[in-house]
Amino acid sequence: MSTIDYSDKIPNNVNLSEDRTLQRALEQWQPNYLQWWGDMGPDGSQNFDVYLRTAVSVDPQGWAQFGHVKMPDYRWGIFLNAAEKERKIHFGDHKGEDAWQDVPGEYRANLRRIIVTQGDTEPASVEQQRHLGLTCPSQYDLRNLFQVNVEEGRHLWAMVYLLHKYFGRDGREEGEALLERRSGQQDNPRILQAFNEPTPDWLSFFMFTYFTDRDGKFQLCALAESSFDPLARTTKFMLTEEAHHMFVGESGISRVIQRTCQAMNELKTDDVTKLRAAGVIDLPTLQRYLNFHFSVTIDLFGADESSNAATFYSTGLKGRFEEGKRVDDHVLKGQTYKVLAVQGNQLIEREVPMLNALNEVLRDDYIKDSIGGVDRWNKVIEKAGIPFKLKTPSQGLPPQHRYPGWRQSVARRPCGERSRMESSG
Ligand SMILES: [Fe+2]
Ligand SMILES: [Fe+2]
Numbered sequence: 001m002s003t004i005d006y007s008d009k010i011p012n013n014v015n016l017s018e019d020r021t022l023q024r025a026l027e028q029w030q031p032n033y034l035q036w037w038g039d040m041g042p043d044g045s046q047n048f049d050v051y052l053r054t055a056v057s058v059d060p061q062g063w064a065q066f067g068h069v070k071m072p073d074y075r076w077g078i079f080l081n082a083a084e085k086e087r088k089i090h091f092g093d094h095k096g097e098d099a100w101q102d103v104p105g106e107y108r109a110n111l112r113r114i115i116v117t118q119g120d121t122e123p124a125s126v127e128q129q130r131h132l133g134l135t136c137p138s139q140y141d142l143r144n145l146f147q148v149n150v151e152e153g154r155h156l157w158a159m160v161y162l163l164h165k166y167f168g169r170d171g172r173e174e175g176e177a178l179l180e181r182r183s184g185q186q187d188n189p190r191i192l193q194a195f196n197e198p199t200p201d202w203l204s205f206f207m208f209t210y211f212t213d214r215d216g217k218f219q220l221c222a223l224a225e226s227s228f229d230p231l232a233r234t235t236k237f238m239l240t241e242e243a244h245h246m247f248v249g250e251s252g253i254s255r256v257i258q259r260t261c262q263a264m265n266e267l268k269t270d271d272v273t274k275l276r277a278a279g280v281i282d283l284p285t286l287q288r289y290l291n292f293h294f295s296v297t298i299d300l301f302g303a304d305e306s307s308n309a310a311t312f313y314s315t316g317l318k319g320r321f322e323e324g325k326r327v328d329d330h331v332l333k334g335q336t337y338k339v340l341a342v343q344g345n346q347l348i349e350r351e352v353p354m355l356n357a358l359n360e361v362l363r364d365d366y367i368k369d370s371i372g373g374v375d376r377w378n379k380v381i382e383k384a385g386i387p388f389k390l391k392t393p394s395q396g397l398p399p400q401h402r403y404p405g406w407r408q409s410v411a412r413r414p415c416g417e418r419s420r421m422e423s424s425g
Pocket of ligand 2: 213216245
């Protein structure tokens with residue numbers, strides 16, 4: 001079951017050949033996907049020979065096989081974690097019931113929306129990063145970029161598989177639409193704002209993989225708890241790939257900082273002009289990049305009070321980060337959570353029903369996790385003996401205050417409007 005059949009046109013571990021209708025539908029989607037990859041995947045660099053890992057099984061020991069492939073020869077497929085025997089729903093109103101192997105009719109629209117919104121981020125990031133192969137600092141970085149790109153492509157496959165298998169004609173239409181939207185395009189943009197921002201340079205790429213791929217981790221972790229078992233199994237396997245994406249970001253920024261500190265010490269200066277002339281990125285510029293990427297990313301978690309968040313949890317569609325490790329009743333009725341609100345010129349803490357604050361709960365978990373890496377970057381600066389500290393912007397402030405250079409296009413949208421919870425998908 002966990003071994004992937006590469007003799008199939010579409011490598012998979014879901015016995016695709018036994019479901020002819022599904023196989024045919026996916027085989028029809030496949031050339032459109034490859035066309036999209038040709039048009040919107042890495043620009044001008046697809047013929048480079050790179051060393052990539054490809055999934056061959058989902059077992060912890062064997063899921064990644066490394067080999068030299070030219071990018072167009074990479075095989076995208078469908079891989080799910082093995083089913084857990086008699087898995088039960090472990091949160092929300094259906095707690096204790098059997099996990100769903102099919103989509104309950106009453107949750108069909110919401111589940112579709114969740115899957116489409118997740119699916120849309122995957123090709124979006126490939127589009128955002130498509131020019132970076134032409135300016136990569138090293139072969140090592142190129143390999144990392146392409147690894148991230150092909151895996152985001154595979155994550156799109158993962159979501160399209162669910163759409164095709166469980167959502168019939170609507171699902172197939174959504175599968176097509178996922179290949180039609182374009183990051184940053186005026187008429188037909190990607191669903192979430194952070195995925196319409198350009199990633200014009202490698203510092204942006206490292207910040208993106210550190211901060212925005214980490215949003216991916218938290219969203220996938222919440223979906224890995226889902227009562228809809230195929231979604232939980234799919235996202236669990238996606239998470240194993242996601243760890244490397246965040247590593248690329250964290251180590252990339254760390255290398256940039258190291259080089260900057262080295263130049264600062266050699267030249268005995270913190271003068272921005274001199275440092276730039278020496279070919280390094282000054283620390284205040286790093287701080288500004290951090291502010292921007294942190295801000296656009298935390299807005300992905302949605303409004304701090306959201307009735308959708310409550311519905312998604314109570315109906316069992318989306319859990320909390322590490323739901324299973326938490327010690328409470330996993331129903332959360334009658335519980336409260338503190339959120340920050342603006343009153344006049346002041347920030348005040350307000351207690352709101354926990355269920356409605358679940359976006360904020362996930363965002364807070366995310367912030368705790370992302371601060372860890374910022375601390376590690378600060379250690380690099382400290383070790384070099386430089387009195388400078390990178391900070392994460394306060395999440396209590398609206399984006400235009402967190403990030404003074406906040407672009408108009410973003411500021412026009414009310415905070416959280418195009419978030420994962422509120423998007424119309
Ligand atoms: Fe992804
Ligand atoms: Fe990723």
